[in-house]
Amino acid sequence: MLSPDRIVPTVCPFCGVGCNLELHVKDDFIYHVSAPFDSVVNHGNLCVKGRFGTDFLYHPRRITTPLIRKTPQVAGKRTQAFDLDEWQPVSWDEALELVSDRLVDIYQKHGSDALAVYCCAKATNEDNYLLQKIFRALFRTNNVDHCTRLCHAASVVALQMAIGSSAMSNTAAEVIENDVFILTGSNPTENHPIIALQMKAAVRKYGAKLIVVDPRRIEMVDYATLYLPLKPGTDVPLFSAMAHVILKEGLYNREFIEQRTENFEAFAASMEKFTPEVAEAISGVSKDLIIQAARLYATAKNGAIYWALGIPESTHGTANALSLINLALLTGHIGRRGTGLNPLRGQNNVQGASDMGAMPWHYPGYQRVDDEQNASRWERLWHVEAGGLNRRLGLTTTEILSAVGENGVRALYIMGENPMMSEPNLNHTRQKMTELEFLVAQDLFINESGAFADVFLPAVSWAEKDGTFTNTDRRVQRVRCALPPRGQARPDWQILCDLAKRIERKLGRQQSAYWDYRHPAEIMEEIRQGVPEYRGITYERLDREGGLQTPVWDENHPGTPYLFSETFPRGRGKFHPLDYTPNAEMPDEEYPFVLSTGRVLEHWHGGTMTRHSWMDDLYPEPLVEIHPHDASTLGIENGDAVRVTSRRASIVLRAQVTDKTNRGVVFIPFHFREAAANLLTHDQLDPQARIPEYKAAVVRVSKARPEELAGRPEPQPRGRR
């Protein structure tokens, strides 16, 4: 029987739930993972990723030495190198000298617009804060973004427009206090498994009624009172028809509307056209179901709405999210315990990376970069001369790649992200990656994006460094170092400080922006000075009190479990009139199916972590889910090789015939480079949030020959749906 050298309490590195973990370590190996039963986040529970999926950091293919490409890469002819033979191991000094030389050279020749950076929703708050600080304070660019753009950008924009905030309004665990809750565009049993447990308990033990609105028949439908199987992209008419019913039947909260909201008349007038009949014709959901759902939600004592990426990842994602916000404002199901507008954030630290200003329009704390007062405040904090910081809004994730070229972005720094899997329309992404003049990747593995890089900087995993993550319900929690770094790998914050000092020296800056932190706790001290919502957060408090939910206004403030009890950050909540916009692509005879993309339980996003874990055994190959009726029409049986073709590309993978997908919709997870779902998706963007439409590309499906399957792994039995 093994006994641990130490048991280290920390936070799970996978999804936004932010489960508390205890790593049992023997000889620097994590041989067992437990969870504290008294944790308010996960009550001793974990999912497969947190429990068993931490082995990726020991994978033999992990890179633990700085690497430089042997063949110099030039813009337009850049190639991918997965093989270590194509890389030269070098010292940290040599690698960071090269990176700082090249970045400074490009900056001095072509100016700030020629540089861009992808921060990382997997890295800590401190790491992200430093990386955006480098690019803002040293290179004077706001071309800073991360995968939030591909995730909840439209939810963030809509929430900012309507209430002036952009996070879950309530604590996830409050779901058991809901009487009625709507779950839409979210598959929590796979993507937020621990919140799903609380949702199941809310229904089974606490008598809550669940309304699922989703184009897939997800597992939570088994727990639902009402299931509204809408066609992809018909969210606005469906939720607006619910508002229409609530208005017509007088079920709205007059007092709340008068005291807390504005623009009600214009909104009410715009809902006139969304009769249940109109919504039925567009969404395919019977009008009776829509009416029942409207009544159930409106008459609840505590109603709440939970959504994930099915809402924002659309060319009308902002409007989709506004249609949900309108419902909450109409019924007053916001600003109290057990209610709320709750976008479930995907990444472990996407909330934190956003809070830390890893976004092109905002400094840390959602302070607009085009606001003079904000800019001068950060100039003082970072010792930048007055007027030195860039006031122009930067480019978003997808825009950065589109702008690659001689007159646009020439150098890209990627910390821990993998756009070559996660961007839409990957053939276009690939083209743009080849056109970069200089590319740095800071990661654990040479993934599909890092393979294009000139320099690879080996970072440590979350278990080898200290820091903080901010989870989906705004809870800042301590990440603790459990292991020494493998090989020469270094914590991201140390890499960034070392690099920043070299850049600063080469730029000949008079005054340093300050990079001499000895511990991430000192970085948090600086964050506290600039971000009012984090002012009360110290490492000492986090160690003593556990997680703290932002905003934490001062060191005596207890944190904020639910928001907006008195007022909204923008003052009154604003109703938004809406119109129906169809998806950018609609099914036709040539492309009769709508492709939805997403995740499965056992994998994480581009697969950099989970495909290097034993978890890959449980789900070793891409599968396309197709409804039995559609499959039989096409002569496709379970396990057959099929070709899925969109206007942009074609991939071959096995079919999983299942009624988890509704007729007319197929689903492909986007973790698998051997059949990358994002080759098929298109890159048209929501006009307000610039988020791509991952959930609705049109495709056709046809039989393929088994030998066309890439890799052809032995099929893995799976007993669950």
Place this chain on the structure above:
Amino acid sequence: MTNQTTVHLTIDNLPVHVPAGTTILKAAQQVGIEIPTICYHDYCTANALCRICVVEVKGARLLVPACTATVQENMQVNTRSERVERARRTILEMLYATVDLSEAPEIEAMATAYGVDRQRFPLAEPRHPPLIDDNPMYIRDYAKCVLCWRCVQVCAEDAQYTYAINFKGRGYETQISTFYEVPMPESTCVFCGQCVGVCPTGALKFKRQHLLEVGYSLDEILQMTRSERSGRRRREPRNV
């Protein structure tokens, strides 16, 4: 708990005042008296299966399981009477006669405290079901299982609502199993490991820990192929 009534009782002659509905186990904890438990877990539904927590209640015909029995007005509880001690000792001796408790340090400590004779039932047949190694995440060694039921409960309503495991067999043959004994990947298991997290005896264990314990080196473990770590195949896959 809406019932605010306070109940008065004595435990080992100490006066105790607790809200109605409190279990004897929790009431005893409040006055610093620890009653031993095996199947009981603070975050699982109590089922009074192992009976190690039995106490003597004055006037009651039988010993009472403290984990589920609630306090009553004027109850007189004795947690260490001769009858209680004998019952606990016998339960432990019966467990030792059939189960491998080598990785259950808490039970081992109890056995020492109660003066257990581990060989009291020399003719009893220990259970030796083969170790089940059918997935890359965890192994199941039911030779170490005391049938505490916690794994079944967390797989069901106590946490996961997955219902992948339950009893099979009856009496001495009782064992935790998937339905029809299908390998774990063919069951509804989602590999959350909640079951591993509540197992008190090491019957459920991380695969990588198991491999280290049986002598594989870390490098050997990390170099394993998918088929090597998938475990023993018990039957051909039924479908994709």
